[in-house]
Amino acid sequence: MWGQWHTSKLAVRFSTNVGRANNSKGSSDCRNFATTLCVLGCVAFNLLLLGGCGNKNVSAAAAPPPNVQIVEVIQRDVPVYHEWIATLDGYVNAQIQPQVAGYLIKQNYREGALVSKNEVLFKIDPRPFQAVLDQAKAQLAQAEAQLGKTQLDVQRDTPLAKEKAIAQSQLDNDVQANLAAKATVQADKAAIEQAEINLEFTNVRSLIDGVAGIATGQVGNLVGPQAILTTVSQLDPIKAYFVVSEQQYLAFVQRNPTVAAREKTVRQLVLDLVLADGTTYARKGKFFAADRQVDVQTGAIRLAGLFPNPENVLRPGQYGRVRFVSYIRPAALLVPQKAVTELQGMYQVAVVGNDDKVSVRTVKVGERSGPMWIIDQGLKPGERVVVEGVQKVRDGMPVKITSAAASPAGN
Numbered sequence: 001m002w003g004q005w006h007t008s009k010l011a012v013r014f015s016t017n018v019g020r021a022n023n024s025k026g027s028s029d030c031r032n033f034a035t036t037l038c039v040l041g042c043v044a045f046n047l048l049l050l051g052g053c054g055n056k057n058v059s060a061a062a063a064p065p066p067n068v069q070i071v072e073v074i075q076r077d078v079p080v081y082h083e084w085i086a087t088l089d090g091y092v093n094a095q096i097q098p099q100v101a102g103y104l105i106k107q108n109y110r111e112g113a114l115v116s117k118n119e120v121l122f123k124i125d126p127r128p129f130q131a132v133l134d135q136a137k138a139q140l141a142q143a144e145a146q147l148g149k150t151q152l153d154v155q156r157d158t159p160l161a162k163e164k165a166i167a168q169s170q171l172d173n174d175v176q177a178n179l180a181a182k183a184t185v186q187a188d189k190a191a192i193e194q195a196e197i198n199l200e201f202t203n204v205r206s207l208i209d210g211v212a213g214i215a216t217g218q219v220g221n222l223v224g225p226q227a228i229l230t231t232v233s234q235l236d237p238i239k240a241y242f243v244v245s246e247q248q249y250l251a252f253v254q255r256n257p258t259v260a261a262r263e264k265t266v267r268q269l270v271l272d273l274v275l276a277d278g279t280t281y282a283r284k285g286k287f288f289a290a291d292r293q294v295d296v297q298t299g300a301i302r303l304a305g306l307f308p309n310p311e312n313v314l315r316p317g318q319y320g321r322v323r324f325v326s327y328i329r330p331a332a333l334l335v336p337q338k339a340v341t342e343l344q345g346m347y348q349v350a351v352v353g354n355d356d357k358v359s360v361r362t363v364k365v366g367e368r369s370g371p372m373w374i375i376d377q378g379l380k381p382g383e384r385v386v387v388e389g390v391q392k393v394r395d396g397m398p399v400k401i402t403s404a405a406a407s408p409a410g411n
Contacts, residue, residue: 065356065399066389066392066393066400067400067401067402068388068389068401069387069404071384071385071387072382072384073333073335073380073383073384073385075331075332075333075334075381076331076334077328077330077332078328078329078334078374079327079369080327080367081325081367081369081370082323082324082326083321084242084244086240086273086319086320087242087317087319088238088315088319089317090235090238091234091235091236091306092210092233093231093232093233093234094232096121096122096207096228096229096230096232098122098227099198100129100198100201100225101224101225102202102222102223103125103221104123104124104218104219104221104223105125105220107218108121109212110212111212111230112212114210115206116206117206119205119206120205121204121205121206123203123204125202132198133196135195136191139188139191140188140191142188143185143188144185147181147184147185149181150178150181153177153178154171154178157174209234210232210235211232211233211235212230212232215229215230216229233316235315235316236308236309237306238316239305240271240273241302241303241304242304242322243295243301243303244303246294246299246300246301248326267287269286269287270285270286270325271284271285271305271307272322273314273321273322273323274320274321276318276319276320281307281313283307283309284307287303288306305322329374333381334369334372334375335379336371336373337371337372338387339373339385339386339387339390340373346362347363348360348362348363349385350390350393352384352385352386352401355398356398356399357396357399358393358395358397359396360395361379363375363377363378386399
């Protein structure tokens with residue numbers, strides 16, 4: 001009211017002054033202009049004063065406490081999972097190479113298809129090798145004929161030498177010629193066997209059951225023993241290679257100090273394979289082998305797992321993530337991951353006390369277990385932490401608990 005009366009009074013005074021200015025011919029224009037500015041300034045000040053009083057009345061009403069959802073800190077034994085980047089490879093990868101040189105005249109398989117052991121994949125021109133075989137057979141026949149003659153010579157000259165009808169040296173020559181003929185026959189038989197092998201090698205066969213890759217040798221190419229025509233991979237089971245750090249390996253050894261304990265642990269491992277699209281492969285894997293040494297350049301050791309692959313869904317060269325339980329963490333404190341906020345490397349949770357006021361607390365986090373986070377320090381079992389509405393609360397602020405959120409199960 002005072003402000004309104006004061007404003008009205010100023011307005012009347014302003015009107016009076018203006019009237020006087022009009023009736024008084026001796027007043028200067030400069031004085032009238034200054035008076036006008038002064039009055040307008042007073043009016044503006046009073047309007048601001050009235051507005052300020054209204055804002056104070058609005059802010060005087062306290063804001064209601066924000067609505068939040070909470071969960072209790074739970075304590076239980078937790079399996080701790082680890083993941084590693086993995087590369088898939090065939091259980092056996094057989095490089096198909098010809099063992100003789102020649103021209104490819106035929107490809108007998110469909111690229112990418114399943115092939116069987118000993119199945120002919122490529123055909124090399126057999127004619128040169130057939131000719132060598134025929135020649136070896138002819139030489140054997142000639143050697144056998146010569147062997148027959150030497151045997152007759154020995155049979156004829158043996159009684160003559162006894163009767164001194166011929167010189168003993170002649171019989172000795174006959175015997176040596178017979179032995180040489182036998183050796184020639186054996187050599188020619190070996191030559192025939194080698195020629196037959198080389199002729200068979202013109203059929204380039206698969207060494208294993210598996211999936212044959214795309215051919216790198218084409219019909220008409222001159223190929224030799226150094227050429228890789230294709231690769232056949234055994235895919236069921238399939239290997240998954242991954243590397244673990246030296247520190248992780250030493251931690252495993254500390255938890256399993258004896259050879260027997262380590263072997264028992266790895267036999268019990270159940271491996272999951274997370275594929276590139278984020279889905280988990282339906283079949284479980286098992287531990288297969290660890291490399292004999294730590295890589296001196298990377299400080300990591302290479303491991304391999306085996307996964308069943310009867311439908312040949314998995315292929316060599318695929319990437320994924322191998323995941324398994326590294327160890328069991330006893331009596332671990334767990335909160336949902338969304339209850340934890342990170343700020344400049346520090347982790348905090350909003351704890352709601354019995355008075356429904358928030359205490360923002362710094363915690364030390366450990367491993368993750370599915371949607372849960374293991375808390376190493378900073379919380380106690382049964383304490384209530386905010387999981388919904390974390391962004392709306394501050395330290396010391398009262399909150400309204402709308403509901404208790406269900407604690408997600410850790411993996």
